Amino acid sequence: MFKKLRLNTLLLFIPLTTLIFCFNSPKNDDEKMQTIMVSVKNTLQYLHYSPKPINDAYSQNVYDMYFDMVDPGKRYFMKSDMEEFAKHRTKLDDYFKSGDLTFYKLTIDRLYQRIDQLDKISQDIFSKPIDLTEDETFILEPKKKEAPANEKELYSEWKKYIKYNILQEIETLNAKEESQQKKKDSVIANHLKDTIKVEKFTPEEKKLKAIDEVKDLVKQSFTRFKKRKKMDWFTVYMNAYTEVFDPHTNYFSPQNKEDFDVNFKGKVIGIGAIIQEKKGNLYLGELTIGAPAWKSKQLTAGDKILKVRSKPSEDYVNVVGMLADEAVRLIRGEKGTPVTLVVQKKDGTIKEVTMIREEVEIEDTFARSIVVDAEDGKKYGYIYLPSFNADFDDDKGRNASDDIKAELLKLKANHIDGVILDLRNNGGGSLTEVGDIMGLFMNEGPYVQVKDGTGKIQTLRNKANAPVWTGPLVLMQNELSASASEILAGQMQDYGRAVIVGSPQSFGKGTVQTFVDLNRFLNTNDDFGSLKLTIQKFYRVTGESTQRKGVQSDIVMKDFFSYADVGERFDDYALAWDKITPTAFQKANDFNIESLEKASAARMAQNKTYQLLLESAEWKEALDKEESIPLNIDKFNSLMKSRKAQIEKFKALDNYKNGLKFAVYPQEIQREKTDEAFKKKTENWMSNLRKDLYLKEAINIVSDIRKHQK
Template identity: 75%
Template sequence: MFKRLKLNTLLLFIPLTSLVFCFNTPKNDDEKMSTIMVSVKNTLSYLHYSPKPINDAFSQEVYNHYFEMVDSSKRYFMQSDMEEFAKHKTKLDDYLNQGDLTFYKLTIDRLYQRVDEINKVTQDILSKPINLEEDETFILEPKIKNNPGSAKEMRDEWRKYIKYNILQEMESLTAKEEIQKEKKDSVQKFKLKDTIKLEILSQDEKRVKATAEVKDLVTDTFRRFKKRNKMDWFTVYMNSYTEVFDPHTNYYSPKNKEDFDTQFKGKVIGIGAIIQEKKGNLYLGALTIGAPAWKSKELTEGDKILKVRSKPNEETVNVVGMLSDEAVRLIRGEKGTKVTLTVEKKDKSVKDVTMIREEVAIEDTFARSIIVNSPKGKKYGLISLPSFNADFEDAKGRNASDDIKNELIKLKAQNVEGVILDLRNNGGGSLTEVGDIMGLFMNAGAYVQVKSGDGKINTLRNKTNTPLWTGPLVIMQNELSASASEILAGAMQDYGRGLTIGSPQSFGKGTVQTFVDLNRFLNTNDDFGSLKLTIQKFYRVSGESTQRKGIESDIKMNDFFTYIEVGERYDDYALAWDKIPAVSYTPVNYFSLKALEAETKGRLETNKNYQLIQESAQWKENLDKEETISLQQDKFNEVMKVRKAQIKKFKVLDKFNNGLKFTLNTDEVLREKTDEAFSKKTENWRKNLQRDLYLQEAVNVVASMK
C-alpha cells in the first residue's frame, strides 16, 4: 500500500522548451483520449529527466503496472480475460505511439461487463443465508492466488470475500458491546449517573445485522463504480504508462488538476462544508466556522442535499445518487458568485438556501505553533508544518515561510528557549519555500543543488543574512517526510544548524516535477488535462542525492512506519540514487551530536513505552504478512481473540502522557472563544501532543542543546 503512496511534490515552475505537436480538434471522447495518448508520449520523450525507450520491454512493465492498479485483488477479471489481454502485452508501446485505444477499450469494457455480472452474483449470494460454519480459507495476499478460472470460482471468491466481511462486521459489533460494557462498569464503579443502555445481540442477530451492513457496502461499491465514467478510467490507464517512467510522473485530468491546485494553495472557493456520501445520498458534514454555509444559519450538519443550482441563470441539478466529488464541483465556483442548495432537513421539510461563494482556507495545510512547557519549567516552541504550501497566483496568498515567520515572532515574544519544527508526514510542496524558511534560522548559503536531464547543475541559495531564530533547533521527521521536507532537513543537517530526530530515514523523494498543460500543443479551447513530469533531481550541498536514501536522522527513533515498506526505495520504478560534487559551504556546528545521541540512547533503553511501541509495530508488521485466514466462525473468532489480547496489551499506549503542558499563543486563545471548530481541532491537537512520546524526546534533546 505505502510503496505506491503519492506525496506532494514540487514544483519548480521553469520555462520549458517550446514543443509543437499539431493535432486537429478532437470530435469525441475517443479522439480526445487518442490525442492525449500521443501528446503524453511526446512530452515524456522530450522533457522527462530520464526518458525510457518506448519498446516491448517498456510495454510489459506498463501491462503489469496497469493490472496492479485496476484489479490488484484479482477479483474482477477471469483467467480467460487475462489470457486474452496477454496477447497485447508487448503492443502497449505501439498503442501509445499511435494513440490506439484498442487495449484500453477492451479491458475497461470487459471490466464493466464483469462488474455487472459480479453485482448480480453478489446480490444472489447475499439473498441467502451464508454458512459461517463451513471450514474454508480466504486468501488475503493476491500474489499467491490466480484470477478465477470459471464462473464457479468467481462466485466462490466473492462469496468468501463477503463472508470475510460479515465475520469482520460481527467482530466489530462484539467489540462495540465490550466498549459499552466497559463504560457502564466504569460509570457504576465511580457511582456516576448511568445513562448507558447496553444492547447485547445474539450471534444470529449479529449475523443478520452484519449481513445487512455488508450488503449495503457491496451494493454501494458497485453503484459508485458504475457512476465512474470511462474518462476516469482513462486517467488510470495513462498513469500506468507515466508511472513506469517514475512514480511521480502522472497524467492529471482537468478535475484531478483542480484538486491538486486546491491542496497546494491551501484554499478553495466554495461554501465551507464537507459533503458526505451515505448509501447513495449526499449530506452536509461539518461546517467551517465563518464560511458561507455556517453564516447562512439555515444549514446544519446532517442536512440531505437534494439539488444544486450552480449559477442563478442555470437549471437546478438533481444530485441524489451523484458521487460526492461531482457535487462538490457544482458547489465550487468563482468568488463572489451565488450557489443555491436545496436541502431536506431532519424534520423532512425542504428549503432552498442561497449563498455567496467565498475563499475558504484549508487550515490543516498551514503552519501553526504552540508553547511547550517542560516539567522542569522551561518553555519551548513547537511549530507544526503539514505542507510547504505556496500560492503562486495570488501575491497575497499564504505560503509556508511567511506562516513560520509569524509563528516564530509569537514564540520569541514568549521567550522560548528552543524551537522544534515538526515535519512529520509533510509530503513536500514548493522548493522555493525551503530557502525562505532556511533564512529564518541561519545566514545566507546554498541549500540545494538541482540537476537537469542534460547534466546542468543549478545551485539554489538563501540570500538572507537576518535570521529570526538563532537558538537551539530540532527538526522532527518520519518515513512520510518527503521532497521539500528532506531538502530543509538535509540543509540544516549539513550545516549543523539543526538536529534531525525521528525515523532512521525519510521517504527519499529526490526529484523535481513541473506541470505541462497538454493544451499548449493543441488548437482547441477544450481542457485536455496536464502532465506532471519529473524534470530534475535534488542534491544536498554535500553532493548526495536525497533520492531513495532520504535523510538519515541524527538521532534515530523507530516508529510504526519503520517496520513496513514506506519510501521511494520500495518502488520498482523509482529513479536511482547518485552523487555529484559538493558545493562550497561552511558548517556552523551548533551542537555536539555524540553527547546528545548518547543521552537519547540511554533514555530509550529504559523507556518501557518506547519498547512497547516497537513490539506493537513489529506485531502489526507480522499481521500484514499473513497470507490467509480461516472463514470458519469459531476459528475466525479464535484468531480475533488472540489479536484482542495483543491489542489489550498495547492499549496502555493510548493512556500515555508525556508530562508536557501546552499553552496557546495569545491570538489563538481569543479565537478559541469564538470559533467552535477551531476550538475542537485545538483540543484534539493538544491531546495528541500529550500522547506523543517522540515529541517528549525532541523536547529532551532541544533542552540539552547549547
C-alpha cells in the first residue's frame, strides 16, 4: 500500500528540528554515502511505524540480509572472506549510526576482486576440455552449501556451475530440435508443403555449441558486473538495513525512484520499447503497440542499438557495451522532443530513426473491460484492474477509480446481468482509490481503519451515495493480490457486497508506505534519493489486520502460487498480525455463500483441466525445492527424460480454451477499423482471456448469484 503524503503531514507529531540533520554538500562519493547512511538511520528511527533498536542483534540480522542480497548462491566469497567479514557482524549498528563505510568498502572491494579472479578461473575452465561424464553433483539449495574453503574448491564450484549451465543449454537444443520435428511431422501429416527445417546436430556438436553459448554468457555477465558502479551496490547495502525493519521499507537511489514513479503512474515519456542486453550489445525487445517505436514502422524487436542521440544539439552516444538502464535514461526525455536511434537490422543494414517522444502508457497498469456472452443466455461484465494507479502530480492524470467507473458505464450500456472485478496479480497502489472504487458499488460507509506508530486510529470513509453498479458482483484474487487489493476485497467481503473468489488467501500486506526525500532534511540541493517508509498499518472494518493473513476467499480455487512460498507470512521481518476494535458498519446478506461454494466445488471436482493444473502446480513446486542435480550427462538426460514424460502429461493445459464468447463494444469495433494498435492490443487480450480457466468459473459463480440471490 502506498499513500501520498506531503512532508508537513508526516511531521505533525514530530518537531521539525529533530529531522534537520544539517549535513553540508558532500565533496565525493564517500561523503555522499556517509550522509545517506546517517540520514536513513535517523529517518527510520523517527518516522518508521515500528522502529527497531539499533543494537548488536539488529546488526546481526542486517549482516545476514546483506549477504543474502550480495551473494545469494554462495558463489563469490570464500570461507576466508566470510571469516574476515564475520569480525564485523555485531558492528553494523555502530557503522549505521556514524556513517562508517569500513564494512561496506571491505566487502564490495573484495567482491570485485573475486569477480576478477572468477573471470580468470572461468576462462581457464573453458580453455580445457569439459568432461560431462564425471559423476558429480551440483548443489542447487544455497542453504546446503558452504563458502569454498580454498581456491581449489572455488575452482571446482565454478566448474560445476558451468557444467550445469552447459547441460541446460544442451537440453534447450534438444527441445528445439524436437519441437521443429513435431512441426515438420504435423505439416507432412496434413498434406501441406514441407517448409519446416529441422536443425539436427550430433551429441558432440550440441555439446560444443552449448559450451560456446555458456562461455559467452559467463563472459558477458562478468563484463556487466565490472561495469556496475560501486555506488550501485550501496543501494543494496542500505536495503539490508531498511528491510530488517520490514520488507516494504526500502532505500531508492534517484534512478530507482524514477523507475518506481514510472510504474506507479503507469506511464513514461519515451519511445515505448524494451531494451535488452545480450552478448555485450543492446537490442530492442518488445515494442509497445501504438508507441513511437512501433509507429515508426522502421524498428523491430531484435534490432541492435548502436548509438543514441538524446537531443538534436548533442552528439551521438555510442551505447555498444553500455548497461541497459544507462541507455534507457538516454532514450527517455521530455514529451514532444526528438530522440534518434542508430540501429543495425538483422540483415546487417544500418538505419537511423528519429522519433518524437510521447507519453507511453504501460499496458498492464490500467483497467479494461469486456462483455461475456454466457451459456445461461445472460451477459456479464468482466473488468481487469492490474493496479490501483494514481497520478498525484497531474490533476488530469489517470486513476483507477475513474477508469473503473468508465468501464462500468460501458458495461451498463450493454445491459449486463453481473460484474466480475479481477484483482489477480494486483499488488496495490493508492489507498484513497479504494474508497472511491467502493463508492462505485455501494453507498457510503467506512472502508478501512488506519493506525499510526503512536497508536492513533483513523477511520477512512467513502462518502458517496450514488453507486454505479448494485447488481451481482464477484471479486477475483490470488496470492499476488496485495495491499489495496486486500482492502477492497476485505471491505466487500465484510459488507457482504461481493463474493471473493480465488486462492485460499491473498498476499497479506497490511501496511502503508510513503516516500520521504532524504534531501528534504539536509542542507544541500543534491539528490540523495528517497526512503519508502512504512508509517501505518491498516485494518478491516471488523478490526482484523490483513497483515500476514491476507483475505480468505469465500470460494477457493487454488493455482500455481498456492503451492509456493508466496506471501507476507514467509518473510522473517514482516510485521505481526493483530486486531483492533471494529468500527460500526452495516452488513448485507445478499449471498448464500455455503450454497455458492458447494456448487462451485462440485463443478471444479469434475473439471479435469483444473485437477490437472493442480497436479502440475504441485509437481513444479517439488521441482523448485530440489536441492541438487546430477552433472553426469547420462544421469542428467535420464532425469530430463522423466521430467519430459510428466510435462507431456501437462501439455493439455497449453491447449485449454474456456469456450467463453466475448462481445467487443460497438464503439471499439469502429475504432479497430482505423486504429491498428488498438486492434492488436484487443486481439492479444482476448486471446489470453480465452485460456483463463478461473474466469470461466467466475462467470459460473456470478450466474449462480443472479439465480439464487436472496
